[in-house]
Amino acid sequence: MSRDWQPDFEKLVDEHQSMVFSLAFRTTGDRGLAEEIAQDVFLALDQSIGRIESPEHALYWLRRVTMSRSADALRRQRVRGINLWVEMDENHGAQFEPRSSPLSARLEGLLTTLPSHQRAALVLRYQEGLMPDEIAATLDSPLATVKSNLQRGLKLLRAKAESQLKEYIRGT
Amino acid sequence: MELEPKDDLERELEQSLVQNLVRLPAPPGLKRKIMARKQARDAERKHHRVVFWQRLAASVLVCAAAGGAVTWHNVQERRKGEEARQQVMVALRIAGRALDQMNAQLAEHDNGK
Numbered sequence: 630m631s632r633d634w635q636p637d638f639e640k641l642v643d644e645h646q647s648m649v650f651s652l653a654f655r656t657t658g659d660r661g662l663a664e665e666i667a668q669d670v671f672l673a674l675d676q677s678i679g680r681i682e683s684p685e686h687a688l689y690w691l692r693r694v695t696m697s698r699s700a701d702a703l704r705r706q707r708v709r710g711i712n713l714w715v716e717m718d719e720n721h722g723a724q725f726e727p728r729s730s731p732l733s734a735r736l737e738g739l740l741t742t743l744p745s746h747q748r749a750a751l752v753l754r755y756q757e758g759l760m761p762d763e764i765a766a767t768l769d770s771p772l773a774t775v776k777s778n779l780q781r782g783l784k785l786l787r788a789k790a791e792s793q794l795k796e797y798i799r800g801t
Numbered sequence: 802m803e804l805e806p807k808d809d810l811e812r813e814l815e816q817s818l819v820q821n822l823v824r825l826p827a828p829p830g831l832k833r834k835i836m837a838r839k840q841a842r843d844a845e846r847k848h849h850r851v852v853f854w855q856r857l858a859a860s861v862l863v864c865a866a867a868g869g870a871v872t873w874h875n876v877q878e879r880r881k882g883e884e885a886r887q888q889v890m891v892a893l894r895i896a897g898r899a900l901d902q903m904n905a906q907l908a909e910h911d912n913g914k
Contacts, residue, residue: 638839639832639836642832642835642836643832646827646831646832646835647824647825647826647827648824649827650825650827650828650831651824651825654825655822660828664828664831664834667827667831667835668831668834668835668838671835671839672835672838672839672842675839675842732817732821733821733822736817736818736821736822737821737822740822751818751822752822754818755815755818755819755822756822756823756824758819783811783814783815786814786818787810787811787814790810790814791810
């Protein structure tokens with residue numbers, strides 16, 4: 630752990646805004662909400678910046694808080710009876726970046742149809758490249774639950790992909 | 802819990818996820834909005850701090866004034882008590898002197914008999 634490291638808030642925003650926004654967006658499925666979550670997460674970071682000990686700690690802290698805030702936002706939306714993913718599914722991933730490839734958009738679209746805990750585990754696994762134990766620490770879940778969510782999520786995704794994405798996957 | 806072995810399609814799917822689930826670029830202006838909100842919050846905090854110290858200073862001033870008033874009142878009371886005591890002492894001295902004179906006159910009167 631680098632004791633001499635002094636956190637620079639602006640630099641941390643520069644470095645991690647894309648990661649925070651992507652996690653929030655893929656978890657909630659709402660661009661506006663994801664942007665709001667990203668802002669709140671960085672403001673929370675500013676408040677806790679004195680306790681951040683290293684760049685790795687900052688990254689871990691940001692992932693953890695982003696996932697927790699996104700889950701809270703989804704819960705709040707569910708309580709209010711809004712299902713963002715239904716709206717998104719109807720658009721077949723149209724909300725995603727226009728620069729993304731057809732396969733990417735289809736994969737994103739399929740991902741949106743997964744239950745939220747499986748989606749969260751898959752996003753951390755494949756977007757962030759985390760190992761199951763790191764995902765468990767980030768989501769504050771037991772390792773077995775994370776492994777099960779990854780496996781079930783992949784199986785579900787595979788079942789959907791077999792009917793919809795085979796031509797893309799084989800074609801890449 | 803052990804992960805089950807993967808077949809070709811699953812491996813290809815995983816590969817596709819790794820290749821396609823990349824970080825999205827942050828919306829333009831996100832950093833600017835974060836910095837603006839941070840500045841606004843810092844300014845608000847600073848304002849709250851100033852108001853807090855102003856209130857504290859005002860409270861200290863009021864407490865000091867109240868304390869001063871109580872002390873002044875006590876001093877005045879003590880002074881008045883002291884004055885009253887002095888007056889009683891003077892009255893007693895006068896009464897004592899009058900009694901002494903009366904005693905002297907009575908003694909003279911008794912001797913003259």
